[in-house]
Amino acid sequence: MSEIVPPPAVPDSSSIEKASTWVQPLRNEIGRVLVGQAELVDRLLVALLTNGHVLLEGVPGLAKTLAVRTLSSALHADFKRIQFTPDLLPADVIGTMVYHPKEGSFTARLGPIFANLVLADEINRAPAKVQSALLEAMQERQVTIGENTYKLPDPFMVLATQNPIDQEGTYTLPEAQLDRFLFKVRVVYPTPAEERRVLDAMATSAPKLEVNQITKTEDIVASRTLVNAIYMDEKIRDYIVSIIQATRTPDAYAPHLKLLIRCGASPRGTINLALAAKAYAFLAGRNYVTPQDIKDLAPDILRHRILLSYEAEAEGVSSEDVIKQLLDKLPVP
Known part of the structure; x- marks a missing residue:
């Protein structure tokens, strides 16, 4: 994907870096x-x-x-x-x-x-x-x-x-x-x-597990405003939708997966993948989401949202296997 340039309304990188110092x-x-x-x-x-x-x-x-x-x-x-x-x-x-x-x-x-x-x-x-x-x-x-x-x-x-x-x-x-x-x-x-x-x-017999306070819950809550303002390019949004759609119509991307998926992810999966990607970018100190953010998070977002068929269970195919194959088939923006 070409370089992502967030619009002026998006918080600049220095604002994100300052807010994520914790x-x-x-x-x-x-x-x-x-x-x-x-x-x-x-x-x-x-x-x-x-x-x-x-x-x-x-x-x-x-x-x-x-x-x-x-x-x-x-x-x-x-x-x-x-x-x-x-x-x-x-x-x-x-x-x-x-x-x-x-x-x-x-x-x-x-x-x-x-x-x-x-x-x-x-x-x-x-x-x-x-x-x-x-x-x-x-x-x-x-x-x-x-x-x-x-x-x-x-x-x-x-x-x-x-x-x-x-x-x-x-x-x-x-x-x-x-x-x-x-x-x-x-x-x-x-x-x-x-x-x-x-x-x-x-x-x-007595391991030392003292933990120092680094930040406070108020900092987490305050950071959410910036997280919501993280830039997500239109192509990234389309990429998220295509991933979720692929779990529902896998035969359009990998015909052999049609028999392995009983039910695909709900729209809640679409929303959560987008929200999580913004927070993931914030943790990295960026003010924009990348395709790699989506690929990194997709397995943990979709693992419990894809219902496998009896054929998949009989063949020992896991939801991770299915997600990986779908991600490999989908074009990355």
């Missing part, structure tokens, strides 16, 4: 505690900048909880962890009314969802009514307890985890609810070098 120090501070998860950290920052939520998929022990806790400490944000279990009730998540016999009155007891960062651990272990209560709060950013409605704090981000291996006693998240997550990130095992660093740092 980004690299924050990455460095988190990286000091969290080894080998730089991409995960960037996805979490993109979600914060776009008011999105993240679904983390990975086996236990890959530092998913540590990642969220470290990020909250570096931002001086309120953090809550909810362990989802089969006996969990919606009131355990959002809160409930408590009766006081002496006064003969009710007061609202707010649930753990009232935090900036909420870790919904093993979300697929709770029944559908609990999942729905959480996902409704994610969408509306407010909850109703009794007759009163309470707004959730800003920023507010839910990071839900699920184990791809252990499926016994789990409740699969419906596709409509999965679509509410900005990203579905696969957390992978560390490399040998990274695992050695983990060993050196953590092989003690």
Whole structure:
């Protein structure tokens, strides 16, 4: 693609660089505690900048909880962890009314969802009514307890985890609810070098995990105005639409994929890919989006939005395989 020249109305590069001075120090501070998860950290920052939520998929022990806790400490944000279990009730998540016999009155007891960062651990272990209560709060950013409605704090981000291996006693998240997550990130095992660093740092009965505050949540909220003003060329917009359209009509690009995709991405995928690309450019200190931004983010945006056919599952084809093939077939602007 030829050089992108943003119009005068777009904030200049120096404004973006000045507003994003907290980004690299924050990455460095988190990286000091969290080894080998730089991409995960960037996805979490993109979600914060776009008011999105993240679904983390990975086996236990890959530092998913540590990642969220470290990020909250570096931002001086309120953090809550909810362990989802089969006996969990919606009131355990959002809160409930408590009766006081002496006064003969009710007061609202707010649930753990009232935090900036909420870790919904093993979300697929709770029944559908609990999942729905959480996902409704994610969408509306407010909850109703009794007759009163309470707004959730800003920023507010839910990071839900699920184990791809252990499926016994789990409740699969419906596709409509999965679509509410900005990203579905696969957390992978560390490399040998990274695992050695983990060993050196953590092989003690009391590992030191102090995290310094680098910025504050107000800086995240303030940065959103600039993120929204990031320039996106018309050709980039068309490229995003063509990617989403390709998931619905794959036979127009790669005929053999028609039998592998049962359902393509919704328009929410189109919107989220554009929003995430702007935030991704902001983290890079740019005032414009590039085609590579789109290609980098597309797998995590689309992974949970493409439903594969039984033929694909039988052949061992993953959504990543399908997305990669579509991206390879589509012309890049």
